Amino acid sequence: MRVGGLRSTVAMMTAAAVSALALGMAGPAHAVDPDRLRDGCRWLSDADEANHVQTCTIHSEALGRDVVVQIRASDNAAGSTEHAVYFLDGLGSNDEYSTWSKDEAGALTSYSSATNLVMPAGGAGEWMTNWQDAPTGSETAPQWDTFIGDELPAYLDENFDVQQTGNAIVGVSMSGAPAVIIGLNHSDTFTVMRSYSGYYETNNPLGWILIPYIQGERADIDNGLSAMWGLPWSSGNQWAANDVLTRIAEAKANGQTVIISTGNGLLTPKELEIAWTVLQEAVRDTPEQLPTLLAAAASGMVLGVTLELGALVSTAILNVGAVALDLPVEFRYSNGGHNWFAWAQGEDEDAAHIEDLLGITSTTQTATTQKTAARTVAAAAVEGDNTGTGEAAATNDAGTPTTSTVQAPAVTEAPAVTESDVPAATTPAETTPETSEPTESSDTDTHDTDAHDTDAPDTDETVQTPEVVGAA
Template sequence: MREAKSTRRYGRKLTAVVLAVVTAMGLMGTSIGSGKADAAPGFQEFWIDACGMPTNGAFGNKSMAPGKVKVRAWKKAGNQRTVIALDGMRAQYDKSGWEINTNIQNMVNRGVNVVEPIGGPNSFYTNWDAPSNFNGQKKRYMWACVLDNRLVPALRSRGFKGKNGKYAIMGLSMGGGAALTRAAQRRDLYYAAASLSGYNFLTAPGMRTALRMAMLDVAPAPWNIDAMWGPPWSPRWAQNDPARIVNKMHGLKVFLGSGNGLFGRYNYPQNVVDDFVKGTPLELLAFAQTKAFELSANIQGVPTMTYYANGTHAWGYWQDMAWNALNRGFFR
């Protein structure tokens, strides 16, 4: 796909300015602040095949079933929609950050089942070229396989309803761009995709360097970015960059959310320093990336539903974005 020159210029200018700040700090991938998780009905936990990829047991934690990915979900009889919620770069192996820090599980009371696959720090929910040799990963990540070929069939067999048999997929930060990519690449499985403070223009100048720095600081660190999609000239970078595959999103419902880096309702006095030093530059980068993607989508005739507000890179704002999407009919 050949991008319009105006899109490239816009993306470069927006990304380069913020990227210089974030890269210098080496802080990308940190999430500051939180919402509050409430109890939600219809909870179930199950395991799906990991497509041969490593589980957290590969890094010394033996609590996870070997060769399996844990899924925590909320389903209610009568619900006709289901959303798969992807985590950020610091995803844990006990619960999703969505469950720990937000109340989106309560969407089950508003007609939308909520599904949260667990694990995958730094994975970008993609199939990697090779294991990350820097931190001793024994087998490569295979998250695209897990989501598309294992999770979706498991949801269908368990009675999770979708629109014409398809599901919505939503992610934050690392998971935001991944949600757009998964939906674009598998239109037979997903009807809607939402990116919240996502990095949606991964081939923009300097982004690979920023991602490399981020991956050096996420447990079990350090991760080798070259093991993901190969060297910068590998075609897999363009194939997994939402901004480069917009032409595959015609007819897909797309929601984009981002803060503007300014303090808002979830920036608490005790977190001022962290929010300013970490949350603000991270969200400025996400804002630039989201705006660049939105422009590219609009140029190519792909409508987007957007939500911009005051806020930094924090869970409370992602919770608000998710509820905004639901209240505006995004999952219908």
């Protein structure tokens, strides 16, 4: 070969090698670095950065606007199969951040770093569903089911390499039943559905009355009866399509696992202790408002207990139906009220169970975050209460929750259970060992709107009202 030809060949080979290396370095992003901000994402606070929670702004055609989604990317090796758990917020959600992104909600501390956590913000009173018409105060009919089941998985696939199949979805209170419905509507995307203190039987006169009433009282949406799923007696209405009891049998056919839990409204000594602490803090800061604070605490307590009793009844009805149909649905019952602290009590157990169902394994430790006593007190927040107050956890005298679990008979896709695990249709509970779990989240820690400008707000801030056991 001539010298000139050899030089040309070497140059071409070198250029090809450099190009291949460059392409490899600029290849598809993998969730191997949870500290790397994706395009359109930012850290809202030092605390979020420490917890690897980035806040991403996504334009949604389904919602007709930009929406905030908080994501904790995994630290898996490049090329790993990436699963995600989607967390839907409650009735009092805001557009800036998800309550699930708070340390005390339990998710950040309970799920291993091998799991991608996805936490959409917003949707207060909108029931995380597809609306037929625009709700009061909005110009477009939000399509939450489409966003969560179609648009968001595509975004996560493109930006975080999260696969669009084999994930889990979690809902609480308002979003409990919708989490199950979205999972049924997108059975390839979600193989596990988890609901806390939800309301499942919507297609009946009580549902037709209570859901629009709650939307009006808590979210200023006064056209929910007609705008959300259509008038119940009208042609083409979607009330039955969003009734979990009506559709729960689909889970077995899809090979999905459904996990349902509720408290019984019975406030425990620990719960009352934290309620008293919150009240003392409020009185200390504003002693002149003592009568108002006492009245707010009492009314909040009654409302919180009432809401959880409603969830208990709804869950028991669904339990009976699932047992009758021989469905792969797990039911768990515990003491406690309608609050984030109580819901977080079982988070460690839930995380391990859900990760096992999804086939997630990790060589790293479960993510850790720091908690303080002040945060624990401030965290006694009722779902839906963004005033920095709320209700405490359901625990026994030793500080651990008392739980019981009921499982409908399992199919091969569901966790294995024995015939003795199946309750009689009229007895939806049995005792299981006690567990000890983390504390709840607080809505007191509002986030900075500028990326990483300041730390998360001080958790010792003034408690405005002591609704330690208040409404969802």
